[in-house]
Amino acid sequence: MKTNSTGSKMFSLILLAAGLIGLIGALAMDFSGSQNAVRGPMLIIGVVLFFVGLYFFPTLKYHRQIVYVIFLFPLLFSFAVTVIIPLLLGIGYSFTDWTGIKFTQVVGFANYIAMFKDPAFIWSIFITFIFVVMNMVLVNLFAFLLALLCTSGMKGVGFFRASYFLPNLIGGIVLGYIWQFVFNNVLIKITGGISWLVQTRTALMAIVIVYIWQYAGYIMLIYVTGLTQIPGDVLEAAKIDGANATQTLFEVKIPMLASTFTICTFLTLTSAFKQFDVNMALTNGTGSVPNFLGNYLSNGTQMLALNIYNTAIAKNNYALGQAKAVLFFIILACVSLVQVRISNKREVEL
16 A cells, blocks of 8 residues: 555656646746747646646645645636636736836826717716616616516417527627618618617617517526526415415515526626627717817717727727727626616515
């Protein structure tokens, strides 16, 4: 037993040493600017050998925890590379004159001051909040009504569920161009030759309609799941007590769906805040804006995500766009936390 333990320990040490050598060598080549094609495979092989060595090391005190970390490492590494590190770098770049490739100096809060002096950005925040409020109410309302319809025992319920969910499978860019054709060539005849996409008020309503049509089916499935999980004996007891359909809905079903409402409102809130593809494809942010901001704006339906994209990509001002993105993240995080806090408190009350 002792010989086997010694041999296993030696094998593990060899793997650990080989892994560390591979990691250090790959990182050294990378930092030195070497273009050797071996550095990528060497880095991957080094990581694999290091973790395999840890896995087979026989006398580690926290061996089980190490195994957990090994299995979680690909997910944690991907999350760190795609989310955490870019977020931290983005916050740093927002205080510089970053060009998308490099920066030459630190400018402090100059980018943040500049974005609050931009009337178009202020308007985009305002119009985004209006859009979010409208969609939180309307998407959840239509989705809940569709869920009630799909759980009412009607014939062909599977077909209707699939039909309502189908628009969610269409990409936002494609969806925007399809509805652009509808508004400019079909509904224009109803409105007397005036396109819905010209004025901000009607263009915003057009985006809301498309968003509801796309997203309500997805939220409906969550409500359907919540409704089908309500215990049948509870509904039967309400029926025996003489409750009609309306009383059962408001006194039994809705209170028991409190957690479902929390999930759905959170999803619609975050999704509406991040609206980009339909906004760009349908109106590209165009539409007249009232003159109360001090000057005339022609981007009346340009919401926050599209404004950030246009600042960074179209105007090639990456530092200012990154500063706007940081503020966008702060706004979204704060609003989401407040919404979840209020919804959870409401759950307890119900």
